[in-house]
Amino acid sequence: MAEATRLILLVEDDPDHELLTIRALKKSNIANEVRVARDGEEAIASLFGPDAVRPQLVLLDLKLPKVEGLEVLRRIREDDTTRMLPVVVLTSSDEERDVVRSYKLGVNSYIRKPVNFTDFAEATRQLGMYWLVLNECPPMS
Template identity: 80%
Template structure:
């Protein structure tokens, strides 16, 4: 996989939101491989494991907050604690608009907080813009792997 084609890690437990996010990214001509973790524990295993679940260092992590097993804010905390993942771009992509979630996310070092729009065309446009910025315009730190 070329450096500019690094993997996207989508951490999403809702199958409908997973499908919509992937569809919106593909519709925006984002061709990066998309790996999906369905809960926080699986996300941690993909990022830090050395077994069959481990993935290459992602270019961006799209992280939902309300997750089973390990909540999204705890996943974010662990990402920022590790030297291996500390500088990875993490975008919270959630339906939560609670001020406390927004504040805690930024205190833990999130790069961006995006509330999922309810309507599909708005969701698709938000995802297109997200993809264009984080996967095309943004300069990522060098891959440490």
């Protein structure tokens, strides 16, 4: 079983959004290592495969190839080893049903990606400050 780390698992299939997120985290002085899964299958393998990681935070896009983000979230919440892992949906989806389904599946927070970089960087800074500095995470089993 993997040890909990200060790692951020970024689940994002859009290379531009990946770069913007990493850039915004660095600009906000969030020094955590960021591991990227570029589809839902990679995310599941990162969390449950032979080289599984236990990140401090999962930033999860919903619209993913292979396995959609909501299915990744469902898998995280149904497993005892990851059930309490903080998961923040960070998506461009503005569909109410995605918000509702995410919360029904146990997401900790749902954030729509702002369109311009300045707003995106500020949202990422606040997200990082809260989830990586202020929030007290439960111990991972």
